[in-house]
Amino acid sequence: MQITVLSGGVGGARFVRGLVHALSRDGVEGDHRVTVVGNTGDDITLFGLRVCPDLDSLLYTLGGAVDEGQGWGREEDSRRVMDELGALGVQPQWFGLGDKDLGTHVARSLWLSQGATLSEVTARLAARWGLPGQGVRLLPATDTPIETHVVVDDGDGGERAIHFQEWWVRHGAGLPARRFTVAGLHQATPAPGVLEAVREADVVLLPPSNPVVSIGIILGVPGVRDALRGTRAPVVGVSPIIGGRPVRGHADACLAPLGVEVSAAGVAGLYADLLDGWLVDDADAGSASPARVTVRHLDLLMRDTEGAARIAGAALDLARDLSADAR
Numbered sequence: 001m002q003i004t005v006l007s008g009g010v011g012g013a014r015f016v017r018g019l020v021h022a023l024s025r026d027g028v029e030g031d032h033r034v035t036v037v038g039n040t041g042d043d044i045t046l047f048g049l050r051v052c053p054d055l056d057s058l059l060y061t062l063g064g065a066v067d068e069g070q071g072w073g074r075e076e077d078s079r080r081v082m083d084e085l086g087a088l089g090v091q092p093q094w095f096g097l098g099d100k101d102l103g104t105h106v107a108r109s110l111w112l113s114q115g116a117t118l119s120e121v122t123a124r125l126a127a128r129w130g131l132p133g134q135g136v137r138l139l140p141a142t143d144t145p146i147e148t149h150v151v152v153d154d155g156d157g158g159e160r161a162i163h164f165q166e167w168w169v170r171h172g173a174g175l176p177a178r179r180f181t182v183a184g185l186h187q188a189t190p191a192p193g194v195l196e197a198v199r200e201a202d203v204v205l206l207p208p209s210n211p212v213v214s215i216g217i218i219l220g221v222p223g224v225r226d227a228l229r230g231t232r233a234p235v236v237g238v239s240p241i242i243g244g245r246p247v248r249g250h251a252d253a254c255l256a257p258l259g260v261e262v263s264a265a266g267v268a269g270l271y272a273d274l275l276d277g278w279l280v281d282d283a284d285a286g287s288a289s290p291a292r293v294t295v296r297h298l299d300l301l302m303r304d305t306e307g308a309a310r311i312a313g314a315a316l317d318l319a320r321d322l323s324a325d326a327r
């Protein structure tokens with residue numbers, strides 16, 4: 001069975017870890033391969049280093065090395081390099097990078113400077129973290145550098161665009177966003193294997209990732225959304241919104257400029273053209289859904305790996321039932 005997942009950082013990574021757990025525990029029939037297509041719109045160059053926060057959250061989480069409390073960065077990391085950069089007056093100081101984490105960014109930047117593509121770099125990092133041994137292939141959505149920017153008021157009646165990370169991390173998404181733009185997106189092409197992974201999948205899963213700045217960016221890479229619309233595989237999503245609120249992060253501030261209601265139904269509407277199945281929390285049982293979408297409800301809180309495995313298993317069950325119905 002080929003399972004393709006479009007993923008952001010923390011929410012997506014926890015879901016994928018649960019999925020891998022469910023597949024190995026339940027011994028789902030046959031060989032299965034999980035292809036994760038990771039968002040690269042959050043990528044940023046800091047201190048001359050290329051940082052890919054969502055890919056790194058996936059790598060560290062699947063590699064058992066993530067800082068569980070934060071959901072990103074390495075466990076038991078230190079900040080000696082950042083402290084020294086601060087003493088040197090090097091900006092920015094609002095984006096924290098741990099010492100072990102910096103090793104990833106140094107290696108990635110080195111390999112990119114030597115001519116490797118982001119896909120190749122990501123494959124090397126995935127090998128370091130044992131993803132192939134778990135049956136997981138991690139692909140960046142695109143090898144073309146793209147960056148999500150947020151257009152905000154400049155305080156002078158006009159507007160200015162800031163990098164997504166500056167908006168999210170420095171300002172805590174507190175500056176009202178007028179809209180999001182993604183530099184480089186129109187020229188971007190899907191990374192090798194991405195379209196095939198969607199077209200040839202038996203199941204496509206949308207984890208409870210941010211629908212605008214994580215999954216929305218991946219769907220914006222030319223060709224990806226059409227591939228999801230056209231795939232014969234059932235597309236099953238998991239709501240990141242429970243009871244009208246994001247579980248963590250600021251998805252509400254991302255939905256606002258789109259005029260989309262902060263609800264499970266609002267998010268489903270963003271996927272209406274490609275979604276077949278939708279999992280919502282028990283709190284949202286009875287929530288409206290786009291036509292032809294099958295909705296089921298369950299506890300959607302990923303308290304731990306077991307909890308995430310339970311949700312991923314429910315998504316696979318729904319996909320299997322939808323496939324059987326289509327036959």
Ligand code: GDP
Nearest residue numbers: 008009010011012208209210214246247248302
């Ligand atoms: P990011 O790139 O690190 O922001 O991570 P993602 O985009 O992959 O996921 C962020 C989304 O995950 C947020 O909108 C959260 O509401 C959602 N999320 C986080 N934890 C949970 C959880 O336990 N259950 C559900 N349903 N959603 C969650």
Ligand code: CA
Nearest residue numbers: 008009042054
């Ligand atoms: Ca992200």
